[in-house]
Amino acid sequence: MSTPLPGFEDFEGPAGAEGPGRPGVSGGHGGSDRLDGAVDSGESGGRHSPADDQSPDRHDSRREIAPGAVHVPGWLTVAQQRELVTACRGWARGPAPIRHTRLPRGGVMSVQTVCIGWHWQPYAYTRTADDVNGARVAEFPVWMVDLGRRALVEAYQDSAAGDGYTPDTALINFYDDQAKLGMHQDKEERSGAPVVSLSIGDTCVFRFGNTETRTKPYTDIELASGDLFVFGGPSRFAYHGVPKVRPGTGDPASGLAGGRLNITMRVTGLDG
Numbered sequence: 001m002s003t004p005l006p007g008f009e010d011f012e013g014p015a016g017a018e019g020p021g022r023p024g025v026s027g028g029h030g031g032s033d034r035l036d037g038a039v040d041s042g043e044s045g046g047r048h049s050p051a052d053d054q055s056p057d058r059h060d061s062r063r064e065i066a067p068g069a070v071h072v073p074g075w076l077t078v079a080q081q082r083e084l085v086t087a088c089r090g091w092a093r094g095p096a097p098i099r100h101t102r103l104p105r106g107g108v109m110s111v112q113t114v115c116i117g118w119h120w121q122p123y124a125y126t127r128t129a130d131d132v133n134g135a136r137v138a139e140f141p142v143w144m145v146d147l148g149r150r151a152l153v154e155a156y157q158d159s160a161a162g163d164g165y166t167p168d169t170a171l172i173n174f175y176d177d178q179a180k181l182g183m184h185q186d187k188e189e190r191s192g193a194p195v196v197s198l199s200i201g202d203t204c205v206f207r208f209g210n211t212e213t214r215t216k217p218y219t220d221i222e223l224a225s226g227d228l229f230v231f232g233g234p235s236r237f238a239y240h241g242v243p244k245v246r247p248g249t250g251d252p253a254s255g256l257a258g259g260r261l262n263i264t265m266r267v268t269g270l271d272g
């Protein structure tokens with residue numbers, strides 16, 4: 001992009017943070033062998049590697065927020081976070097670059113979003129980014145399907161929970177210090193399969209509500225770098241949002257110098 005969007009310069013990170021030829025950057029495909037390797041490094045059954053560099057205390061504090069909605073702090077290792085950041089940087093550049101989504105009534109979202117697999121715009125999925133540049137979005141990589149399956153195994157503590165789970169889209173959101181996301185449901189998908197959410201960078205307040213209304217009752221939790229959040233089953237269509245990001249709380253070792261990155265994998269249930 002000729003004029004960087006607010007926050008995007010942070011998302012791109014300092015020049016040279018990723019060396020030339022690092023996997024996952026070129027071509028916007030995120031086809032990263034290293035990411036594949038890093039993500040595959042878990043124990044059998046999708047659990048964490050013994051070589052995991054996260055604090056076991058955080059990881060063990062898995063908590064069910066509502067039926068089917070589970071928070072797993074510190075699930076991603078720092079190495080995995082870096083690989084995901086690298087892949088997301090590639091997708092943010094294209095084929096359809098990251099943008100502030102324009103809403104039908106004229107508003108513009110403060111969050112910046114790029115999609116893979118299917119492109120989301122309010123309120124539909126298409127293969128081409130018709131509200132950006134018309135390009136077909138990057139393929140949803142096999143390694144990310146695998147990551148999604150491992151996430152379900154971990155969140156639900158059930159070795160079969162990922163069986164048959166085949167996410168085919170991800171919305172990749174970048175939040176600068178001011179960005180927020182209002183309470184909404186993820187309901188353009190024609191599938192009740194769980195949503196897998198991964199957070200990297202600055203901590204945010206994540207508001208997880210109920211399926212009936214944007215308002216209370218809801219639970220506010222802090223999503224920090226490396227955290228996994230899954231919502232499925234009775235919570236799949238719960239309202240949720242991000243009222244606040246806490247600037248400066250991320251560790252640059254994640255590969256993100258500032259801001260917050262969130263990846264939500266979903267099953268669209270669409271053909272073609």
Ligand SMILES: O=C(O)CCC(=O)C(=O)O
Pocket residue numbers: 171173181186197199206223240241242262264
């Ligand atoms: O950033 C987050 O944690 C949530 C993202 C989200 O709700 C969405 O993309 O629909």
